Amino acid sequence: MTEARRQGQATIEDVARAAGVSRAAVSKVLRNAYGVSPAMRDRVTTAIEELNYRPRVAARAMRGASFTIGFELPDFANPFFTRLLAGASAALRDTRYQLIIAPAEPDAEEQEGYRALEALVDRQVDGVVAVSPLVSQEWLERLAAHTPVVMLGRHDRSARYDSVVGDDTAGAGSVMRHLIDLGHERIAHLTRPEYVTVPGSGTPHALRLEAYLDCMAEAGLGDNVRVARCQEGEGRAYAAAAELLADGEPPTAIFAAHDELAIGALRAVAESGHDISVAGYDNILLAGYPRISLTTVEQSGEQMGERAVEMLLQRIGGRTEAVHEVITPELVARESTREAKARRGRLRLAPAAVPWRR
Amino acid sequence: MTEARRQGQATIEDVARAAGVSRAAVSKVLRNAYGVSPAMRDRVTTAIEELNYRPRVAARAMRGASFTIGFELPDFANPFFTRLLAGASAALRDTRYQLIIAPAEPDAEEQEGYRALEALVDRQVDGVVAVSPLVSQEWLERLAAHTPVVMLGRHDRSARYDSVVGDDTAGAGSVMRHLIDLGHERIAHLTRPEYVTVPGSGTPHALRLEAYLDCMAEAGLGDNVRVARCQEGEGRAYAAAAELLADGEPPTAIFAAHDELAIGALRAVAESGHDISVAGYDNILLAGYPRISLTTVEQSGEQMGERAVEMLLQRIGGRTEAVHEVITPELVARESTREAKARRGRLRLAPAAVPWRR
């Protein structure tokens, strides 16, 4: 049944027969190789047109390259990832390479990324760019042993694969300092589930969490630490934030691990009626929207995606030493943290009567 | 140079040698085929593990299916398209099939979609789901002659390919009636460039534009018709809307062809200080956000994506009659059109002194 599909798909053999030449001759025409008479080239190209022939990349790839770059991505709903894609796509323009994207199943915990990455490799891509903070380094290195790999957002340094990563510690630190400078003392952190923030794992969210904890401790606010967690999605963040606000003495500020979560938190805050500052991370388009105006951290996803692809092409081209590139993020202070108010005199918050529950 | 990559990639031959059996034997183990002794199966599986072997889908596909579904998509930045993807992805869960996405270069006018679609087919996908309103029907039918195709958002009916499409005429009509019922007389339409809305082309945006024109005419507002255009992107919509507002007598309402454009228009409206209603189309997540609260039209992208994939799998399974499915959209009235105000007494707008410039 599934076999039905190939009927009608012309092969190089069909073209050769139609043009009255050998398969090799057709191949040469296709590749603009040396040694083809104009007359033959004509006959062949006409035959190709007539038969609507297209060479199969797979068959071609069996000998050489497939000229295909695989991009593995979790969660298309997160606009930051989309920025990465835009950059990658741009870097491949005017290139022989084609971009192919494989979605990793979201919320899949353990297997997140493995399946999609394998799917890509099984399909003969010449190289892979991936956003898979949770995949084990050992596994990745085994992959990188035969297929060029560039990882996005991984802080581990491997000799086998390259990486492009934002300085999450610096970025999260700048957010925290901003909030603390504004006078906030009860700052909560909204992040993803534990398995994404395992201490020492070096995932972006682990580092942001650590920066949060460190900054709180440094500012003598260690007792006010409060970490809320939720799965990906604006709705989930909304629910988690709502819970945070409902419970006893609410925070005066929430630092969300990324903008999508921040947007959800902002919604919960708006509904609650409380005057609570919210900050995010990534500077998605929406963050700059006037009615939202979210304080956040800009990291150029386009640039990161573009660099990743450039590095991958170099790898494919023969480079063997690993390259690790760190992008410096930048705080974008907006009104969601009452910065405007703060400008006219330091914001004064009454000290918490009781140390704020952990 | 590019040849370097394959070294290290174990083949079935390597496994056979390591296990001391024939290639066919390994193949049988891989496919759980009949006629393998437990002892041999053991030796083979160990060899596979040791060599870190993975069968190449491409080589496999040369005989049968690749178990790969291609999804062609323009513009990842548009959240509605992302919803389609989520649905498609969900439909493939628990299936042998893998989803592979190819981005069509945006703003590419003429060639939009062709390249990506070809890239997919060249890579041996078993079937294709595509969002390519601008590709010619003739070309698509030639494609569909050998590869199952399901189109999203095309109103043309072909005997060769299936389609899933929202009823854009009805959806746009409901928005327009809503605006007119609210008392608006100067309603502008913000849509994409001409080549996307060619009359009679049957693209979603052509139909929405036609519905806009028809509704205006029916309501006796034909003289107030005003169509602004911009390329994809919130920023471009912002600029176009700003121009619309700056110029003489501004509209009292803007119907944007989709939510991303509407969001941009909303931003321009907010900055202008005018009290202007804005409506969009697609009901992206953001539209429901309290601080945005955009009146729009809900069409379940997830459902559309899911149905498309289901239909494609049927096609691959052997179905030959074409299926065309129309999804009924639903108006979601929110505050961006001052519906709240309207509830307490009909909104009264002073009639335009001069018929509003075309």
Add this chain to the structure above:
DNA sequence: GTGAAAGCGCTAACAC
């Protein structure tokens, strides 16, 4: 300038 032949990694019929 052109074509024959071998081989890329895998599957499926068919012998053994």
Add this chain to the structure above:
DNA sequence: GTGTTAGCGCTTTCAC
């Protein structure tokens, strides 16, 4: 139960 064999569509020497 196991191995031999003949392709799948294409590229690439290497003779002619």
